[in-house]
Amino acid sequence: MGVGAGQAGRALAQTPATPIAAPAGEPIRLGLIEGFSGPFANAGDAVWRNILFAVERVNSRGGVRVGGASRPLELVRLDSKGQAEEALVMLRRAADLGMPFVLQGNSSTVAGALAEALERHNDREPGNRMLFLNYSAVDPVLTDERCSFWHFRFDAHAGMRMRALADALAANPRVKRVYLLNQDYSFGRQVAKLAREMIGARRPDIAFVGDELHPLGRIKDFVPYAAKIRAAGADAVLTGNWGNDLTLLVRAAREVGLDADFYTFYGNGLGAPAAIGEAGVDRVRAVAEWHPNAGIAPAQRIYEAFRAALRDPRDDYFNMRHVVMIEMLAAAIEAAGSTEAAAVARALEGRTHRGEPYEATMRADDHQILTPLTVSVMRRAGPTAGKGAPTFDLEASGFGFATERRFEAADTAMPHRCAMRRY
Structure with missing residues (x-):
């Protein structure tokens, strides 16, 4: 309809x-x-x-x-x-x-x-x-x-986003053990494949301690997954999850006390910042063409x-x-x-x-x-959050994102194998 x-x-x-x-x-x-x-x-x-x-x-x-x-x-x-x-x-x-x-x-x-x-x-x-x-x-x-x-x-596309995210992850000396958790469909499988290739090329010292796919949109409780990630000793989680599959995952990570960095495609919205809370400060990263504190x-x-036109700040x-x-x-x-x-x-x-x-x-x-791409990291936002804090929070959560790395449009282009029929 x-x-x-x-x-x-x-x-x-x-x-x-x-x-x-x-x-x-x-x-x-x-x-x-x-x-x-x-x-x-x-x-x-x-x-x-x-x-x-x-x-x-x-x-x-x-x-x-x-x-x-x-x-x-x-x-x-x-x-x-x-x-x-x-x-x-x-x-x-x-x-x-x-x-x-x-x-x-x-x-x-x-x-x-x-x-x-x-x-x-x-x-x-x-x-x-x-x-x-x-x-x-x-x-x-x-x-x-x-x-x-x-x-x-x-x-x-996922390869362009992953290249930016892999560069940011490779530059983080704390990361030694990575767990891949993604939705079980074409995009999630591509994220896992690209992560292994691109992170491995940049940081061969990093160990992948898990590579798991889960049903799309059907998991209501991610606590068993979060507990498995914690048991594997992962210090970073990389996920392309979006929507409730991401929100529920990060909420479960907080519940089990998972002390790991999150490298995400979509961790900057749809309930994720509020679900993560203080535990995500300087730990959760997202990649996108723009974010509210990008300074453009x-x-x-x-x-x-x-933002002024919204009826509900959430x-x-x-x-x-x-x-x-x-x-x-x-x-x-x-x-x-x-x-x-x-x-x-x-x-x-x-x-x-x-x-x-x-x-x-x-x-x-x-x-x-x-387009340009930006990898940003979660911070507490607002004038009382201290020097360098993001101006804008997200979804009235009290948390926003600050730029960690920026890539110009010319640097995000990747080769293709397209041979389309034209009209």
């Missing part, structure tokens, strides 16, 4: 900015296919808030100019329940409603199914083609051997506007790449002068976004975004 942007429920307070000129043309509909129910509903809702905010930024300045008319973007909510089969049903619904763009990101398995189905749909119905914008499904194969002309990824002035202004989980994605899509539509999928795809290929919040380039060869 699709839900329009005006029916989002507890999302954002009304945007205070007054539109320069209210867009009056036919809305350009973006179908957001996510798990809004099921074990990862909190992650789906967080994505909705982020992308709705980015859409409202574009609409508040007049929308998207197409064929002489200013058209608003309209975000439509399509619940996949976090399942690939349901996601394909929602893709069919988006096609039936004539939506030119679909968005998804939570789960690389779902993203792979959508990309394959979209290839078939676009071949079968050339008059009703769609583009797939991926904001967080980071299995490298999606822009490598399984790349598609109709798929664009706006997040650094244009991005900070955007983040402050998002919903303060923001990914700046969603803003970049919507800005680049709007610019590509205007450059193409059309919402037709192939025309917009060609306008997106090779495009560099040079405005707020930061510069990013969509590599034409494989449709992989090239």
Whole structure:
């Protein structure tokens, strides 16, 4: 069932900015296919808030100019329940409603199914083609051997993120024994494989004392896993877990008194900072394209506007790449002068976004975004936390993240094996 942007429920307070000129043309509909129910509903809702905010930024300045008319973007909510089969049903619904763009990101398995189905749909119905914008499904194969002309990824893939995280881990002399714990699906298996390769190349002295996969979204009690990690004598845990699988893991680690550093892809939100608490200070690290204390002035202004619009401070989980994605899509539509999928795809290929919040380039060869990456470490936040403390906390937890290492976009690029069919 699709839900329009005006029916989002507890999302954002009304945007205070007054539109320069209210867009009056036919809305350009973006179908957001996510798990809004099921074990990862909190992650789906967080994505909705982020992308709705980015859409409202574009609409508040007049929308998207197409064929002489200013058209608003309209975000439509399509619940996949976090399942690939349901996601394909929602893709069919988006096609039936004539939506030119679909968005998804939570789960690389779902993203792979959508990309394959979209290839078939676009071949079968050339008059009703769609583009797939991926904001967080980071299995490298999606822009490598399984790349598609109709798929664009706006997040650094797992190899890019792991290279940054491995550099940070290798520089930590305290780390001698690493435990790998990941979700048992394509992304989690890639994280484990990449961790062994990249950490091993940088620090051959490090021992891997565990390498375990667990069912995705089905573990309610991670205490046995945390106890096993502690018994293995690990001084660091590396995990690509996200959503409740991460929150419950770090909560269990605290319960068993696990004294280890955490190197994570997503430890900077969705309940993780509050779950970890004081035990995470100087111990928990995350890798992302941006974080609230990164010191990038244009991005900070955007983040402050998002934070001011929240009805509940516990919903303060923001990914700046969603803003970049919507800005680049709007610019590509205007450059193409059309919402037709192939025309917009060609306008997106090779495009560099040079405005707020930061510069990013969509590599034409494989449709992989090239952005900066930052490894940040958890600290107590606020003016009473001492010199050098992060200004912003996350989700009203009292804890924020501070930059430990930064990598420019040119340094995050990796080779690919994409040989896509072009249109």
